Amino acid sequence: MGIGPVHPDRRRERRMRELPEGVRPVTRRGWWFLALFIGVIGLGLWPVMGWVNRPIIVLGLPAVGAWAYLVVALSTLVMVAGNRWLVGDDDD
């Protein structure tokens, strides 16, 4: 048997095998953080917004407005947590 041309499917398979894997958390802490990240995003969307959508005043603001600023605060807290838990000093 001589050396013939490589079948295109096999060539593609080989190229795919060589590619690096996709990016995803590799530690339990990383997965928890991802869940937290997505959770905070979920807080500003339906169905959660449906639960806070009432004509009441909370801390001097409409409930929807107060909730929006709670989401602002939580977004910051998630990033602060990420800076402490996940980010090392090797990024600069």
Added chain:
Amino acid sequence: MTDTAFLITIGYLLVAMTLGLLARRGHAMTRLEQWGVAGRSMGPVMLYLLIGAGSISAYTFMGAPGWAYSKGVPVFYVVIYLSYLAMVAWYFGPKVWRLGIEFGHVTQASAIRDRYQSPALGALSALVMSIGTLAYAVLQTIGAAYILNVMSHGALPVWMGVWLVLAVMGVYLFISGQRAIGLTNAFQGALMLVVAWCTGLWAVHQFTGQWGFGAVFERFQTERPAWLTLPGADGTMSFSFWTTSIIVSMLSFMPPVWTQWMSARKARTLRRSATWLPSYYVIILPMVVVGFIGVWSLPDLARADTVALQLALTSMPPVLTGLLGAGTLAAAMSSCEPFIHSTALSWAKDIAQPLVGLGDRATTRLARWLLLPIMAGIVAPVAITEPSNLIMILLVGLGFAAQVLPAFIGIFLWPRATRAGVMAGILAGFAVTVLFTLVWRNPLDIHAGFWGLLLNLPVFVGVSRVTRPTETAVVERFFVIVRRM
């Protein structure tokens, strides 16, 4: 009274010009990395104000009070999506910065071109992204000219305001590039924060006798509760539109934002700025309250987005009115200048350079001179005609910006993404977005850009799986970096 207010407003242009010119001091603008991304030198405070002020357009001083006036609480969707954009900046920004340092990217399209080894895809993304970018710049220019027109009681016509504002920005952008944007936006950001809170607190005290906002909303609770819940007073912000608008806005990676990220001194600097960025969006709250007050004090307003300016002109002290004019002008200009600068940068770097084979210095010279035709040949004429369908162009443009998402998934998350997959996804998503923006607007109250993504992403994944991946060595050098951070 009018003179004082107008002089303060117009005086702001002088301050902006001075700061813009001073920003260059000691730096030669002969290299793209210097003119385009300020030599990657910006510290955390400047970056915080740059990104904050850049994302807070004239919308804060005109649109937000206008939405509060005509709709009520739906206006708060902006606060939420801007906070999510900060989270996006926190995660992706440092990766973009590191890729820029390692591979010399100064624009978004150059990163796309490099990842997919396709000058055509880079040029295409630069060109089509500039549709939305320029539409946005035109809207902000119209806003700035309109403010000058109102503050001068019509003495300064809109066309003259357009040329005046563009001339000021054009001079300092040409001379100092991204450094001018950094310094002027830092000043604009601080000014806007102070002006918004002074205006809001003054208005509340004037109309309720108190310093807290509660009394304003309590009156709505008893007399007009529709303003306090979704879908708002005019019934247009359903839960589905709220949710999909936030998602689409969050996933729209606009080129100027990319340039801002690459201007950071360090990856950590950018991450710190992004962490605290949501706090900047307290700026919107007092202006929202001003819009709510307008419902009672200016009930017959023809244009809702003029509520804050009209309230100021009819009842505020001239100094505060002038500061509000200056703050609104600052908001419009701080959003306009990065968009014009980024378009010139990208056209030179991602379209002209690969096409003609220019060197770095020649590309820098071209980028600087491209400001002139972009401003005088596109932004000014379109702004002066004030086209009624400009919002439509902007919506299509922003809808498209979200459709470029597959390109970024391939850069940051999925090595298997291919050039053909990205192209197919973008084209499919763009076609749906155009259709659902122009022909059948937002079916089922779902944002047209979201419909576009629903087709775009499966097409992107499907085509990527059956087409040839980018060379492994290229993908590896990207993923070594993005995985590390």
